[in-house]
Amino acid sequence: MRIDIWSDVVCPWCSIGKRRLEQALADFPHRDQVEVVYHSFMLDPGAPTEPTGTAQEMLARKYGLTLADAAEKQSAVIAVAAELGMDWHQHHDSPHVGTFDAHRLLHLALAEGGPVQQATLKDALLQAYFGEARNVADHDVLREVAAGVGLDAARVDEVLASDAYAADVAADIAKARAYGATGVPFFVVDEKYGVSGAQPAELFAQLLERAWAESRPHLETVPAAADAEVCGPDGCAI
Template sequence: MRVDIWSDIVCPWCYIGKARFERALAAFEHADEVEVEFHSFRLDPSAPEEPEPLLDALADKYGMSAEQARAADAGARANAEGEGLPFTSERSHANTFDAHRLLHLARDRGLQHEAVDTLFRAYFGEGADVFGRDALVGLAEKAGLDADEARRVLDGRQYADHVEDDTEQARALGATGVPFFVVDERYGVSGAQPADVFAQVLEKAWEEKE
């Protein structure tokens, strides 16, 4: 059975939703027969390439006050910590296009899950740079990718079409935001749902498949 997940590397609810889904999958009787693939979806394609403080970016994008931006991030932090995930508010915000291109390289090299984990943990757990070329090359190497190959990809335009195609596919499926999960090409689950919701969908999809 196949599960497709659309997410953005700087989306806290994608980080949380991934953990909740994985908790459900770990308890699923047929987990070893489930193939999971991540797809690109940029929440803010117009974000600048140069990083800016996250809370400033939230306030500007959504018309929030500084206090509202802090409260929104605190809510995400509470949910992340409830899943046992490291989470810092000392993060920057910028365009994630190159990070997504890197994830497509990782998929082709059989290291997509390692790369997704590495980027999420670096960004949310450490407040690390996941935007600059040098930073991304270092993270790619940490995930098991060849640093020289990662740099060649990031210095060019390789996988740019893959990122755009993923987004168009998500929109064609009716996704307006992420995380967005599609189980067995039939059941869509939107948002960072509780683990038991994912468990129910996995069971239902498996029973109907059988």
């Protein structure tokens, strides 16, 4: 079974939704047969690579809030993250920056290390942004984070210095639009079921069970005569 997830590395609900899905997968008896692949989605394609302010300030401007109100909303999200074991105490200082290059590196991780390597880099980027308030558009930061999870630093530099995987990022965004996704996180299970938002772990668990059951043939055994002959491991009774 495959789960495709569209998300951004500066999206708090994407990180929270990821953790809730992981909780559901931890209790799913077939979790070893589930592949999870992450896809690109940029909440603010026009965001700068050099910080011009914090995400909190951007939130206030975008929604017409005071800085105090924006801080209160951030605090509420930080509290939800804490319930899931994530320490985002520095998130109030997270910079408002673009994520295009971070997404390109996530594609590099998938191409060279598979879904597990990609998920590891995803976690590291989310921690860098929400837990450490780092600039995930800065190439030095991206190189450090990527190399820290096992990607070759020279290869990372090659990608960052080029337009490698730009087409993959664009294709992901186009696919999200084709699915009708206007926000993230957006989850697609076996290209059959789509669900938007950081759903509770219980809902993810129900979705996993349903998708698994429907992806496997179901055989209904009908009553048979008690004296019907069969052969077994010990041979045939004749």
